[in-house]
Amino acid sequence: MTATTPTPSPEAEWLRLDRQICFSLHAASRAFNSVYRVILKDLGLTYPQYLVMLVLWEQGDLPVKKLGEHLRLDSGTLSPLLKRLEAAGLVHRERSARDERSVEVRLTQQGAALKERALEVPRRIVSATGFDVDEIRDLKARLDQLTGTLDAAASEEGTN
Amino acid sequence: MTATTPTPSPEAEWLRLDRQICFSLHAASRAFNSVYRVILKDLGLTYPQYLVMLVLWEQGDLPVKKLGEHLRLDSGTLSPLLKRLEAAGLVHRERSARDERSVEVRLTQQGAALKERALEVPRRIVSATGFDVDEIRDLKARLDQLTGTLDAAASEEGTN
DNA sequence: GGTCATTTAGTTGTGCACAATTAAATCGTG
């Protein structure tokens, strides 16, 4: 065995760099989540529930499948989440008449009305980031690029 | 003032912008997680477990409290996670003799040995991002700045 | 028309994040 040298090996350096990167993203995601938690508490929504409502407000009624495509979430995540939104009276779920495999998610009147109260959320979030709109746009572009590359890499690794 | 036009109101535009930002970060975080899941499967670690191991490899044995400070995680998350690492034979938990409130987390020989096999992980992760080291460093800096501002905002909002 | 593959939701089980609470040990102060 070699004695432990004060100067770390190049690979050990990589381990540290790795920790810094993955940790930074992990931390940023949780920090965002935490801010949303505080701001959304008044609306009675969690962050993922808010994402679902945003899609419905923007796109109108959708089957669970389409909702999952927009959010990249599967039924294992959406089914219980939608049940909670239904229990809260914000959405209604109904088997499609045309295709009974499909379940249509519709906003209730209460769910549609909640949009008014949600209008102030984005301003508060953007304000909390301390970034201006251009910086946010730039960061978003990089993150999207990163996600695209990572998704491709994940499916390649998966086929090994 | 203008009547409601087919062009969405400024606030509705913000709702969409907001969805794009928060969603991008959320998606990037999950995409990263997904790549780590594939790469770490061989080591029998999840992504948060890997983070814990990285800290232990870098810092040596630590009490749960210190571990939580490094990772910004509380005992509600760490306790069950550490139990699983202990069940896998990678760490050992022991009440400190000096202060019996504290639990010392120590790497087992097996846990320390796992570092060797983990050395190749960072290279594969960095490769999967498609970014070079400078781009990663830049992204990390932005994310850290974002996290810092968000954390401050969360505690301010919390005191309202 | 009958059979098989596909599509779509839902269920189950595992693991993480976090708030709230509990319990035990320690520390500070009189």
Added chain:
DNA sequence: CACGATTTAATTGTGCACAACTAAATGACC
């Protein structure tokens, strides 16, 4: 020393993410 405040883990409960599986409906092909 005694008492109250603080520190530290653990536990409990809720919710999200995802893999693996089930079930039901649909569609395609012979």
